Amino acid sequence: MIDVYFTPTPNGHKVSIMLEEVGLPHQLLAMNMLEGDHLTPEYRRINPNGRLPAIVDHDPIGGGAPLPIFESGAILLYLAEKSGQLLPESPRRRSQAQQWLMWQMASFGPMQGQAHHFIRYAPEGQTYPVERYRNETLRLLHVFNGRLNEADYLAEEYSIADIAAWPWTRAIRAIGLTLDDYPAVADWFARIGERPAVMAGTDVKNAANLSSARPVLTEEQWSNLFGKNMLDAPTR
Ligand SMILES: N[C@@H](CCC(=O)N[C@@H](CS)C(=O)NCC(=O)O)C(=O)O
Structure with a gap:
């Protein structure tokens, strides 16, 4: 099973599309960036960069302990290697x-x-x-x-x-x-x-991310995304 730390944004959808394409078993774990789910020490142990998406493969290529992977491009490369699909042979x-x-x-x-x-x-x-x-x-x-x-x-x-x-x-x-x-x-x-x-x-709805409407954020939410809470979040 692969855990996907997920938001329905373009970077998140790369991973959800890829997993649908290659058919590897997975579960999407919803992360709420406005509420600061990505700022916790637990999540930083998975993604030191504190952004979304990230995955944890509990049955990684080569065996061993569960493997956390961050950066959507690195996740795509890993899933292509694991599934043997969608990275050309030639x-x-x-x-x-x-x-x-x-x-x-x-x-x-x-x-x-x-x-x-x-x-x-x-x-x-x-x-x-x-x-x-x-x-x-x-x-x-x-x-x-x-x-x-x-x-x-x-x-x-x-x-x-x-x-x-x-x-x-x-x-x-x-x-x-x-x-x-x-x-x-x-x-x-x-x-x-x-x-x-x-x-x-892409079935997970993301209408908010496709709109150019300006969201109204509380001070706390703004800080989680762009301000002090983001800067104060622990590094690993
Ligand atoms: N290069 C990273 C970018 C990740 C990224 O910026 N993700 C956004 C969501 S799509 C995010 O986590 N934003 C939260 C924040 O900026 O605090 C990747 O491709 O994985």
């Missing part, structure tokens, strides 16, 4: 999958994440950072579209690279963007969205 495609996975982890997710922050959580009227992170996301969509003009999937065959990029493509409307100018991405997005595992893996 060295060329395997490398492509790794390259596009790193691209998603280093750029396509974090740039949108910052846009999200400035649109939904920062004091209103911050035009420069919003424009900066939206423009960077548009640049990345252009790169993405170019890749999908060459190949049906990021690594030519469906892989963990697509699973990493799909929930973040789904989230772009939350920063006020569309796929209208990126037809190859729109086609890829629609094709992957029809996969039963993708539907099942």
Whole structure:
């Protein structure tokens, strides 16, 4: 059994989609970031970075004690290795999958994440950072579209690279963007969205994360996400 410390966000959905695709037994353990579930010493022992998602494999590859794994990209690589699925066999495609996975982890997710922050959580009227992170996301969509003009999937065959990029493509409307100018991405997005595992893996409702509405946070909730409570949380 694999425990998944989960929130229904794009990074969380990478893992829930992957587990549906490969069929490994797992349970999703709901974590409430607003209430600070990710700040506890118990959770820091699983994820020293204190973010979500993370997993604990109670029957890890190679045996031994339960294995905690953090960073959604590392979780996808581990689950691909464990299941023998969705990381291409051919060295060329395997490398492509790794390259596009790193691209998603280093750029396509974090740039949108910052846009999200400035649109939904920062004091209103911050035009420069919003424009900066939206423009960077548009640049990345252009790169993405170019890749999908060459190949049906990021690594030519469906892989963990697509699973990493799909929930973040789904989230772009939350920063006020569309796929209208990126037809190859729109086609890829629609094709992957029809996969039963993708539907099942995103079935956990996350309407709040797909909206650009500004949530109203209590002082305590803001502190848990961005302030003193976050900074004071124990490291391991
Ligand atoms: N690079 C990390 C990013 C994880 C991340 O930032 N997760 C968000 C939720 S999607 C989070 O934990 N936010 C809580 C916080 O910022 O305190 C990954 O891909 O796992």
